[in-house]
Amino acid sequence: MNAESLLEERLMKRSQQRKRLSPLNYKERLFVLSRSRLEYYDGRAAKKNRKGSIQLSRICCAEIVKHGGEILPCPNKYPFQVVYDSVCTLYVFAPSQDSRSLWVQSLKEEIKHNAQIATRFHPQFWQEGVWLCCRQTDRQAAGCQQYDLYGDICRKPLPPIPGEEGAGGQGGLPRAPLAPEEDAGDSGDGGEVVVVALYDFRGVEPHDLSLVRDHEYVVVEHCDPNWYKARNLHGSEGYIPSNYVSEKKSGNLQQFSWYSKHINRNQAEELLRREDKEGAFMVRDSSRLGAYTVSVYTKSLAGDRGAAIKHYHIKEVQTPFKQFYLAEKHQFSSISALIDYHKHNAAGIVSRLRYPVSKQDTSAPSTAGFSYEKWEINPSDLTFMKELGSGQFGLVRLGKWRARHKVAIKAIREGAMYEEDFIEEAKVMMRLSHPKLVQLYGVCSQQSPIYIVTEFMERGCLLNFLRQGRGSFSLGSLLSMCQDVVEGMEHLELNSFIHRDLASRNCLVSDSLVVKVSDFGMTRYVLDNQYTSSSGSMFPVKWSPPEVLHYCKYSSKSDVWSYGVLMWEVFSEGRMPFEHSQNHQVVAMVTQGQRLFRPKLATAAIYDIMHLCWKERPEERPSFSQICTMISNALESDTQLNSPISPPYLHLNATLTPP
Structure with missing residues (x-):
């Protein structure tokens, strides 16, 4: 380390200029912190290699970034931000929790006497033209959370280094603390990360490591978001798919058979009715981010009406330590302890929890490629x-x-x-x-x-699936299809990836009736005379917003418009949008502000979501994250799912209704 340097480390930085972000927009740089500057270099710390330099006097905020648990397209999983000149944000990604904590605390120490210290900041990323924390679309919008320059970013410090107890050594920096437990995606104690295999995995290449379900492994290296290098109990090392394992720690629910991730209220009720046992239950994600719901099946309250299913939100209370409860008199330090107690005692809920039920699709998920960095197939x-x-x-x-x-x-x-x-x-x-x-x-x-x-998706494209099943779908099942699609599109949006041709024909259905988005981004590589010309019959005019029809301007918000049309396809069970109009007529009508009519199976609330997607101006349309929340809330609401279906706004032979 240079004598004038306080810290030096190879970290990742995110591009500040490019609108579309992908794994290619994350660059490894040598970061150097001195008393006067934060600099980063391509290679060694030499003037000719310097890629950026920020005077510390210009920095107004240094803080960790909470990323909500989404998969980061960057090998380093511990982001922090440096805000300078009040409006510029540099996102940096550290390889470990300790590394990030040390950088943030060191920066805070060096800038504490600056004249322009922020009073508020944004705790989440600026991405796709919006602050993910508060959904403000102005990049210069005031922060949504109070910034504490002197506050710890931890709950407890690491033990002191022998010989450096007290003030941290002569002129030394404070020892790096742990990151907060609430920062989803962090490893916990900064030591070895132990994971439990959720599925069997048979390695296909010599550098792979096979997994046995329920066995434990130590993560040696986080290679990228989809593959880890791990070690088994016998000392063998190799690559494993990250979505086949779950970290072993007390707060991680994926290791329990009663927890089902990505299950909504409607799906939970179907699974519990299929089990048809008194006290059958599951724990699932609630519609509110970070919250959980216990769904319980009982016959004791149903009388002549058959079975009843009750849904209980797991509540939290902040005493000196976080506590969880279903019935307030019975509080526990963890959700697993709460479930164990209610297995033996009903204690305020309709039945004790007797039979854990998991989601129907227990098959192993797909891996990103058949092996680590294997994209060329023989x-x-x-x-x-x-x-x-x-x-x-x-x-x-x-x-x-x-x-x-x-x-x-x-x-x-x-x-x-x-x-x-x-x-x-x-x-x-x-x-x-x-x-x-x-x-x-x-x-x-x-x-x-x-x-x-x-x-391979066994049931083929969603469009044919809808047409073949006409008349057999419930409102809840149609809404669940829409939820599947919006979750996939939300992931594309978070990774700044634009689909450009979202429609039911480009979604596929698995054997377990999960709907997945396909062919994302493919239209960019189709030759003009094959697909992309707006004068040709193949161009998806009926799924395209005004800015695409007139200016070929694509964005995640143009995908949102297409998603609204896809919702219309789902609730009309596979009918062709604007079926009585030709493409040139559709262009004229959409430009004049006309929109698709309300399908007879769609409630007013569901049609409202479609209409939000069809706002004239792209910036007025919701993000996929917001749509996901709307649909999750609808699926959680009995009144939404069971409300009577009122007539459509226009006769089914009509094509459009005014906005």
Whole structure:
């Protein structure tokens, strides 16, 4: 370390200029903190390598960033922010909790006498034109949380270094404290991270490590958001998929059989009725972020009406320590202790918790590629089976990879797409891994035609699924389909990825009836005369907002418009939007402010969500995160799901209604 330096470390920084962020927009830099400047370098700390420099006198805030538990497209998982010149924010990502704490505390110490210290700050990211914490769309908007320059970012300090007790040594900096427990996504104690396997995983490459369900492993390295390097109890090391494991700690519910993530009220009731046992129960995520609900099945209150299902929110109370309860007289230090107690005592709820019920889909999730950094697939590893259909790029077939994994194989028709550009982008697209996105496994790019290999979805496209099941769907099941899609789109939005062709035909349905978004971003690589010309019949005019129709201006907010049309498709059970109008007529009508009519299966509240998506100005449309909350709230509400269906605003033969 340079004699004038207080801290030096290789950290990651996020691009401050590019509107669209991907894993490629996170760069490793050597950060150097001195008494006067914060600087970062590409390579060694030399003037010719310097990429940025901020005078400490210009800094008004240094604080951790709470990222809400979403997957960060960056290898380092511990973000902090440096706000300077009042409006500029530098986002930096540290490799560990201790590292981040030390940088933030050191910066706070050095700037404490600055004239321009912030009074308020934004605790979450500025992303996709909005502050994620308060949803303000002005980047210069005042902070939404009080900033405490002198406050600890922890609850307790680390033990003192031997020989440095007291003031931290002669002229030394304070020892790094732990980050707060509320900061979702952090590892906890800064030591070894122990995880529990949720599923079996058989390694396919020599550098993989196989997993056995319920066995414990130590994470050696966080390689990227989707793959960890881990060690088993026998000392063997290798790569494992991050979505196959869950951290072993007291507050982590994923390790318990009674917890079901990504289950809404309607799905919970279906699963409990199928179990049909007194005291059957599950714990699931509530519609309020960070809260949980216990759903319990009972026959004791139902009388002649059959079974009843009660939903209890797990409440929190802040005594000297956080406590949880269902009935206020019985409080516990953890949710697992609460559940254990109510297994033996009803104590204020309708029945004691007798039979844990988990979500129906217990199969292992898809991995981001078949192995770590394996995006090029050998075509000899593929077995071709039956034809599934023909898409805009070419023929799609069912196949198997190494005779083991079922996959969908798209053979790209010659001249259908810009292949070189797509192959480069495929490396980034593979890292977009989410339960509600169809997983891209890799490409076969060394021959012609090239193949795109993706997750196989047994029930085919959502459009056909809706049409084939007309008349059999409940309001709750239709709304659950919309929720699946919005969760996938929320993940794309958080990763600054634009779909550009969201519609029911580009969503697929799994064997367990989960709907996933497919073909995101693919239209960028279609040759103009094949798809993107607005004068051609293939252009998705009926799903496109005014700014796309007139200026080809795409954004996450143009995807929001398309999502509103997709909701309309779902609640009309697969009908064609504007079915009695040609494309040029639709362009004129949408430009004049007319919108699709209300489908007969949609309640007024659901139609209101569609209308919000169809606001004329993109900035007036909600984000996918906001839509996700609206739909979750609707699914949690009995009155929404059971309300009588009123007639549509117009006769079904009519096409539009005024906004």
